[in-house]
Amino acid sequence: MDKLSHYRNIIKNILLEYDRLCNTSPDDEVESLLALDDERDQYLWFQLGWQQKHRIKGITVHIRLKNQKIWIEEDWTEEGIATELLAAGVPQSDIVLAFHPPSERPLTEFATA
Structure with missing residues (x-):
């Protein structure tokens, strides 16, 4: 299995587990939803619904594969998706915390990048 296929499987397994736990x-009133797009390498875990008269819509996790690396675009989990990726064997050098400005990533x- 090539690296990107392996990363796709890791990402999907992590997000499926988060969704299952949720x-x-x-x-x-509020649904937990997954959008797993292997063709475009975009992976989202988000919530959608209503609480009383307030619309709830928010992305909890957005991950994408870009330039052979895992880019974490959004992460509102308690432990952090990067922690889960590291535990699954993904090296730090293949994880980009894209929610940080490029100047802060070093x-x-x-x-x-």
């Missing part, structure tokens, strides 16, 4: 106590332990 749905163990489902909210009738200050992290991860890839800059």
